[in-house]
Amino acid sequence: MDALGFLADDGSGPSCSVTASGSEVSFREVGNGNAGDIEDISEVVHMVTEVLRSEVPGSPIEQRLENLGVTYTPRIVSMVLNRCFKKRHLGFKFFDWVRQVPGFQHTTETYNTMLYIAGEERNFEAMERLMAEMDKDMCLKDIKSWTIVMSSYGKARQISKMLSTFQAMGKSRYVAVDSKVYRTILRALCNSAKSELALEFYKDMPRSIEVGSDVFRLLLCCLARSDNAEAVLYVRDDMIKSMKYPEEYCYLEALRSFCVSGKLEEAKKVFQQMMNKSLANSSAFEILLRGLCKNGRMDKALQVMEYMKSKSCASSATFGFLIDGYLRKREHMKALELLQEMKEYGCVPLASSYTQLMQHLFAFDQHEAAYRLYEEMQENGIESDVVTITALIGGHVRNGHISEAWDAFRKINENGQRPTLKAYTVFIQELCKASRPLEALKLLKDMLESDFKPSEQIFDRIIFSLRYNHCLEEAINVERMRASFNSCSPREGLQCRTLDQVDYTDKLKKLSGSGPDGKERTLEFNGHPLYEDSDISGILPCDDTQHLEQEKDYNNEDVEQIYQILSSSNCWSSIQQALEMLSLYFTPNLVDAIMKRCKANSHAALQFFSWVGKRSYYMQTTKTYNTAIKLAGSAKDFKHMRLLYRQMVLSECCPTVDTWNVMICQYGNAGLTEMALETFYHMKQGGFQPHKATYCHLIMYLSRRKGRKVDAAIKIFHEMCHAGYMPDNGMVCTYLSALCECGMIDRAKSSVVLLCKHGFSVQAGYSILIRSLCRSDRMAEALSLFNNIEKYGCSRSTYMYGSLIHALLRRDRFDDAAAMLAEMKNLGIPQSTHMYTSFMIYYLGKRDVSKAMDVLKEMTDNGCEPTVVTYSALIRGHMAMGMVSEAWNVFQHMKLKGPVPDFETYSMFMSCLCKAGRSEDALQLIHDMLNGGIIPSAVNFRTVVHGLNMEGKYKLADSVLQSKWHLRSQRTFSGSLVANSCV
Template sequence: MCHADKITDALEIVEILKRKDSVDRNIYGIIISGYLRRNDVAKALELFHSLNDSGVILPVSTHTELMQHLFKIDEYEKAFAIYRRMLNMGLELDSVAITAVVAGFVQQKHVSEAWDVIKNMEEKGIKLTRKCYVVFFNELCKISRSDEAINVLDHMKGLNFSVQENMYNRVISHSGKYVEFEKIQTLKRVETTSLDSSLILNEPKGVDCITMSEPEKSFTEHDLQKVCKIVYSFMSWCLKEESLQKCDLYFTPELVMEVLRNCRLHGGAALQFFTWVGKKSGYEHTAETYNMAMKIAGQGKDFKLMRSLFNEMRRRRLSVSSDTWTIMILQYGRIGLTEIALKIFKEMKENSCSCSPNSSTYKSLIISLCGKKGRKVNEAIEIFHEMIEAGFVPDKELLEIYFECLCEVDNVLEAKRCVKKLCTLGFSTPLAYSLYIRALCRAGNVDEALLIAGEVGENDQNTLNEYIYGCLVHALLRKKRVHDALEKIESMNRVNIFPTVHVYTSLIVYFFKEKQVSKALDVFEDMKREGCEPTIVTYSSLIRGYMSNGMINDAWNVFCKMKTEGPLPDFKTYSMFISCLCKEGMSEKGMQLLSEMLSVGIGPSTVNFRDVFYGLNREGKHSLAQTVLRRKWNHVNSRKSLT
């Protein structure tokens, strides 16, 4: 939930866990991380300090993440205060925490303090990783302290860490002083001499050639951003290639993976980079980089290239893992090509001796088979049971999709069979039944849902009600049974189960649809007054409600508030708002949102482009409509590989 920016919902779960005394410090760490992901540093710090004041000792990783974020936004004093608190509490700092502190000190030009931290940890016997020293070195280069950077290289030599040629070159480029050039040459001579001696002393008799293992490589965030900026720029590939050559970087599989991951929305450019870097002398793609390239090709619907990369992996005798097969199954399945996905699944089981389907493989295939496109219910049921027999337990996401599929085709027998099976796998009775009941509600069968809810024993009723409260109210309101919904809310209040954000949002949606704007806004105010924080779904519902009632300015105000105060609009919010604007004859505003989506890294869908294109044509703005069409093809081509 935190990864999906649904922190309010996550906090509701924490409250339930608190009542059961089942909250551990790692859960709070996840919440703080969620706040930082949405750049809400104030709330992250507020929760951090309140937990510390109440005696909860948070993990070192949480302290480190906070420090890293504060350093990034130049809040050095607050970051160092966390560091001092860690020391006072006697927490054992790991290499990641030390790296963050060292980088922070150097960024403040407190180099001696950074050295003190390093040497203090070494004296305590804490083994720092090579990356820690590399980060120290890079930060010193950034502030042009080449003298100290040389000292770091010397220190690394003393610890038997490898020093790459580009590190020597970087110091020279940042200094240009003859005296420091001499120091570097001396260091390199010492390295060469010691390496030659080592080879002579350790060379086995009769061996003519010794193959040296590749030393550990690393890269900085600066290096990554520099490469990404070139890859997804609007230059021709020839110019991009020249710029990449001028970077003079040592490309490692780790760096290539991060570049591909960051540039995946620009699929064509990312795959050209993959091909280019694969031809560089001294570089070899790994199974992981191939997997990422296959995923990007599949997302761009270039299945020919995806399969070609798979065959190339085999030719090069790289490890074809379960993840590799799963990527192909997922990419075909997600667009409804389930026949092909099934063939690949069969091929995997028949031809792959080194790996067999894992939980992700089963999950990807079952979700595809349950989808609206290419739905194959019987095959989904068969593979679901095969997954369980193989010893894999389905997760909540898979179960929700599976139950929903069964309820939509009215396969009650299989749904009930699945509930019983889940109970034998360790799922609690309320949880197993709640998954089924929610699916019935989504399928519009609210009467059956109420009937099934009544079958659960008294001991489990309260817990079940907590799970299904929101979906039952929402389903009743969709059927326009507002009195039944309000009665359900009242009955829940009597047993001290109070409305959730889901319940409030459902009421807001209902009253807006019924043109009862004042009631919808009253519910929104009640929600805030009760301390129930609105989510992205709540704000999106407000925007849609205002638009459907002709209150355009109010809708824009909510959208602008989301962008400035959070939660940030996601793909669904943008899509909904674009659709509403085009229906109201404001397609030019929708066109503006298309551009905004791309600028914040959200890829518009074909439907988004279609809504704006048709809307502009209806409004007689044919020239703008053609511009949108060109943007669409540019976007599509950027995601596909270029042949």
């Protein structure tokens, strides 16, 4: 394998390369040059590279290259191009410039280097242009040239272009196809799941060609996954007869392919054949056992294990497979029992088995048990590898033992090992989850100095955590550092934007010593709320990256164009055909905007999500997955919502707390609080620390009448307070109302005391408590608290008077309400919209429209703006008195001048119209809702259908039902095409 990893799979890269660090040149294929020549060439290459990478104002690169006075040879040019691998635009510039140098002509070697650079950048237009220039310059294309091009197409899954290149190469008289070409093509076909093409290509391949056991294994697995068992057996038998592979080996590979693909029935048949042929050795048993465990067939796996024990061929590895199987089913107690059993059997557990058990115990907050396992591992002399220590680090951080985590991390180096990219990634993620962003930043510096390049997800997580903790200067610095990685190596990126430019030692100490309490105080001091208060139906932030300032990389016209295509038909094949004809370059931001635009037609949006994910250049992000999960959940397609989450994890998109928040909210909005609660616990088991928004929304769902679980709400509420998060007023109001409605008055009062102790406003806390008592018809307790409110350090307010007046009017105690209004005016406390609306509702209930309108006039004269609730009450009052035209006038006024009718207004008006025998008018409201982007509920449709049937308009009622099912099909994901792609 050459130093830069040029086509490491098939060795098709350029012959001269540089090492990963870019500092040493490999001259293994240079020729017979002596050490002095090598040193001179290396110095020249370094000089040219420095000119290319440096920027001098007013001095063009071309001029500075000419001033060097270098005599360029193909060898020097190829080596310079290799040095430009991570700054590919400079490579293109140098390649074109050196062509103009007198006496220089590009060779196959320089073209091959440039072809590889273009292919890695997936700049296929440039790659094709280079191939054409080779023909124009009469430069011979060798086998490496063709292989580089085919490999680049294969990696991008542009199969047709790859096969066309293969055919073009076959027509060349100067190139003989070798095994590397067949390896490249077979590997690309298998990786693209083109099983039929792969099989045909294999059949056409000369039997004298040796592609290697790794490619055969890949081919067998590809065929097994495509449910083509006959093809697997054909390749197996052909490997024995034509390729002269050992029979035992070929049967083992066929068995392995079926087990890996989850085709256990076919695997059992192959295994039985091996038993009949006496080919079933210990490896066969291990492969079968592992396949059964991975697919959850633990009963059968135990039978196989018992047989292996009877034959004395059970090993540490086989016990490890069983332990892995139980852990996959989250049965860690059985896995622990099995660990003890294997020790009694005389097998020493593997480090991987200990590591897996530790990971699961940490995930279930059984930290002490995990630590004991690690100690046992050390006592038994089993050397812990990087993976084990990484698991230990994650457990320490989750348990709040940050110093122990750092000690474990340093132990990696002490043991003569080196932290891996995974170790850095896990440690940084855990530190960010534990609100230790400055320590994560310190680790990022260490990671960069070790020449690791962090992923985009790591940068996003650190930046989000820094901003979350108001370390804005550091966040900006990391953003700049990330930008430099587009053109620098990790070390160069560190030099470009060094972390030492910002002194964060004091901040680190300050943050390390503060829990969520300190964090909340910091936020309040700076005047920036953690999250904006919003309605329960509001959209949650979908991704960490939403909190970053992102450049808009799409046009609204493009979004509208795709929206029109997706809405144009119910036939996906015609939609797909229209999409294929577009020349748009899809970016994650564009895809996200399209899906949000299509929220009323989530079925088409999710099909589009799957389709665009198969584009060769496109890769889904956490943000797009979160939006897709939200769309599926809002359509109550929870099966597909869970499927998307699994697909997200498998595609290595990093789920965030907001991903879990979205799923919790979708279950909560549907009243499935048991599922929401279960998702919350799974989130914590996965090591994610709930945010303020997570707690607030979950408590609100648990407190609402639909799916109410007061005991769970109380538990989560106390957990939130102890975590130091300050709830918003809406959540507190819903929670206290639930307690009061369940008769838990003392619990409600103690909750207010707890809130105030943690910094919640005393005035707001007791105002909300009075309102909650009023809403639950606990007037005696509400009035008693109000009359003694000064004892709690509060003053009487508009909010308190409004709550009491509303409750008194609901109980038809007009005189008491009027007396309270007079008292309010005498104290100089201003009236509110809420209070005026309460009087309007009272007069409308008494069928006194004149007085209700007088209240409305006084309300506007005093500068109180009517709300949606005010106008809705007016519409309901008019309808109750048969004043349909007046009700419509109010509704039209709302649509024209605002406030715009909401879902509740539409539902109320619809119900009133149907009761009044105006069901056709109610049907028009459904159309208005859809046009306004509001999704009618099943109750809305049921109300209209019932009204039409009562009026004898059966055909119209039937058409409404058809519209309902059509809308459901547009929103619920049931297309087999996308479902299959998500599995």
